[in-house]
Amino acid sequence: MVMFKVSRVATTPIDGQKPGTSGLRKKVKVFMQPHYLHNFVQSTFNALSADKVRGATLVVSGDGRYYSKDAIQIIIKMSAANGVRRVWVGQNGLLSTPAVSAVMRERLGADGSKGSGAFILTASHNPGGPHEDFGIKYNMENGGPAPEVITDKIYENTKTIKEYLIAEDLPDVDISAIGITSFTGPEGQFDVDVFDSASDYVKLMKSIFDFQAIQKLLSSPSFTFCYDALHGVAGAYAKRIFVEELGAQESSLLNCVPKEDFGGGHPDPNLTYAKELVGEPPEFGAAADGDADRNMILGKRFFVTPSDSVAIIAANAVKAIPYFSDGLKGVARSMPTSAALDVVAQHLNLKFFEVPTGWKFFGNLMDAGMCSVCGEESFGTGSDHIREKDGIWAVLAWLSIIAYKNKDNLSGGKLVTVEDIVRQHWAIYGRHYYTRYDYENVDAGAAKDLMACLVKLQSDLTEVNKIVKGIRSDVSNVVNADEFEYKDPVDGSISKHQGIRYLFGDGSRLVFRLSGTGSEGATIRLYIEQYEKDPSKIGRDSQEALGPLVEVALKLSKMEEFTGRSAPTVIT
Template sequence: MAKNRGTSGLRKKVKVFKQPNYLHNFVQSTFDALSADKVRGATLVVSGDGRYYSKDAIQIIVKMAAANGVRRVWIGQNGLLSTPAVSAVIRERVGADGSKASGAFILTASHNPGGPREDFGIKYNMENGGPAPEAVTDRIYENTKTIKEYLIAEDLPDVDISAIGITSFEGPEGQFDVDVFDSATDYVKLMKSIFDFQSIQKLLSSPKFTFCYDALHGVAGAYAKRIFVEELGAEESSLMNCVPKEDFGGGHPDPNLTYAKELVARMGLGKSSSHDEPPEFGAAADGDADRNMILGKRFFVTPSDSVAIIAANAVQAIPYFSSGLKGVARSMPTSAALDVVAKHLNLKFFEVPTGWKFFGNLMDAGLCSVCGEESFGTGSDHIREKDGIWARLYASIGLSMVATIIRVMTMRMLTQLQAKELMAYLVQLQSDLPEVNKIVKGIRSDVAKVIHADEFEYKDPVDGSISKHQGIRYLFEDGSRLVFRLSGTGSEGATIRLYIEQYEKDPSKTGRDSQDALAPLVEVALKLSKMEEFTGRSAPTVIT
């Protein structure tokens, strides 16, 4: 098994997971990496985004859980639970016998495509509802290299995951229960404790406010009708692609301007935009509903802007935060707009590596209330995962954009070697800033001077752990930034993510087209990194 630092678990093609014992080895390696009290006699959640192979995987994990001494398994109906809902279930749900979950296997490859020839994934979340920390994922990985056997109750019958109710079996370690429950109940209850649903209902019932929500045929569809239609009274016609499908309807469940084409057109953006009057507000979620994209009528809110907006308005807009924010945090590549908000509101501020586990540590220590990352993820301390539906409920209150221009360019490389060579070159280049500025000025004389360059390293203020090689930064005198990060969220190959940011203080200039505004920095980024020379590519695969 290949080690993938970009996720808390494993993502590969379905055909890889279907290899004999492949999934079994990962699951057993995970059980072996956990302390005994988190397995024997414990309660585990097993569910996911419903992608192809999930139903087979659930039956395998249930039988292995029984053989390893787990007391009970909770499964969302039809195997569906969004990643944020899993976190909520771990933290909030209490079984009929008073039991609480100690962890969860989440079956998802997040925003990657699904289907027989596409991607599958599995990760483990801990008792706090958040992704397993690196100490645990490192143990899992080491176990996969030496595993000799796994435990499985082959004689245990398959469970009907479509029927709500508790089924009891006589397992190898005694009584073993499988509880299939409604996927939305616990999550909806939590959302109603956070937001003023009556106020949102009034907004949605106003003839002047129209909206649409695109689940991209992911698991968010299991929550959309319940929350927006049944709880908030919206018209069902406001929902798009809200029937979860194993292959996401043949689409790519990544909520960005490239893949959410139907929503983008409906909102009045893009070449194929409808001539009808666009809704006032639009949003989309990825396959497991932890990422989100927010759109206004004919404009797009970047994920970096959305977390800054949430932090700036949280106390006034959300009852859950009425007593104030403990602090805010962002991933290193995310725009510095949040830094400005934190300074203005005198809030504790943290810059962490990409990965929700780092936010979880801060939240568990009571240091952070609102956080976000560059890849369309925002959330708060109500759970320990990013939460796409939570972000959409918040944004529906009617927030405006902040004065930051940011563009994220995602470049998919052909091989890991090309990506690593490019990153190594950028690290080497940082040792001589005068030479860097000579190169920059030779490319574009109108770009500011580079005043600092480094490879981002993070020391966790809670547990003292150090995370190295988290991205390469070039910081300019005027506040602009170039960030290059090697990503591990795909199932094969390598991805370099290039983040280009320019902070604009002049309100008269914030309405400019972002591609035009960032053109000088884009040219510098591509030529400074020798992107085409290393990769053979002069344009990104995805722009968000």
């Protein structure tokens, strides 16, 4: 067995290593600076209790973006030096974010070992490549993102770090070959276990869904299916699940070979970036982001908003998905997500929670047995089977619902389509017209000023209504305006400044937030929503229906004045 020594390397703090909504994300060239990744990894080890490091089992993998392979070797060497007992690596360093969560919760080593934490190497939906983004985040034993107490501690540690530990003489491990490589260090044996990236995840999916029912749907002559992984890690799972397990045609997979630069594209599943899928519409289409935790659901020339998607899944889960056959414990959405889920929760008498943006808030509810299904407007949908959102799970949930709605109908007749399912849902629950305007990479100071101005305005509703009515007299009155604040019902922690809200008398909302996931400048997100209960008015074009509110939002916030932008970068 190869022996290794532990080196203590002197270092100094590096500015700006504060983890955002989902870990630390920076340009690759920033991560490649001497000591940059090392400082962050050591600061993470130092933020954990000793038993989560010494003798522990760590998962290290990611979406395969540029610099991942180098980063994995560095983290392996630092893990060895810090007394970690074994590192689990998905073959070729690939594990989707949901698969990491599944591995943390489900995988047992040959000796009964369980993962106690995970470094996930991803910048999610941000582009990859030598000039693009890299990212790293730490997940806990429950398979969910580290809570703020830990990420705050990591950040504090990055500001005072003086040295890190590394086994410099440990040879690089071949992560393309499945198998265990063992080494010996000052504290005994250290193993690197390279395993199949998909098998734990596939097993979990098979325990949740009725694969036979989905298989029948996929083989129906009137059903066409397409899945676009945008060259992210989802491709590694799509082939195994959709083609090998469910019998879909190989040709139904688009961009399913993971690439370090995502083929030069922007691996974010929305109508702007998942263009190929939008161009050639099948009966059912879906797309994923770089690390496969996001999803976009499409019918034939029909876009399902993520806010509607989670509501429709919640409304149908008990009948269509075996995992939920005993009922739902509760449902939850993030604040900027539309209230479509609220209406389902009221109808079905389900516990309901509104949390700040960020998946970690759902995890607490799930660990406490209070929530089964949750979702966010940012193309994230999931359930308590793991503690991350799950792109392929969402696709399987939709396929299950379509299969259920067509169960007596699969031998060639006209199918109930995605569009039919959504329209039927609106007819029962009403429709939440919804859109999001993103202003990406604007000047950070200007974005801050815009937000400050909106907060200041909130102190005088009479003044707000005067301005609003001056812009459009046909919108309802603003009845409340605040900054969203959340008290976690499980641990009592309070999260402040989670988005600026303007709430209208007819249930419409305008929400302004600064993105927590960008790597350069600031991104302003404007969320616009309007509820329509009248069945004769639910079929309008969404941009047209929301036109008056959009006008109010842009003028009220003086968007162009502050940002110099006359139009958003992306509309979803």
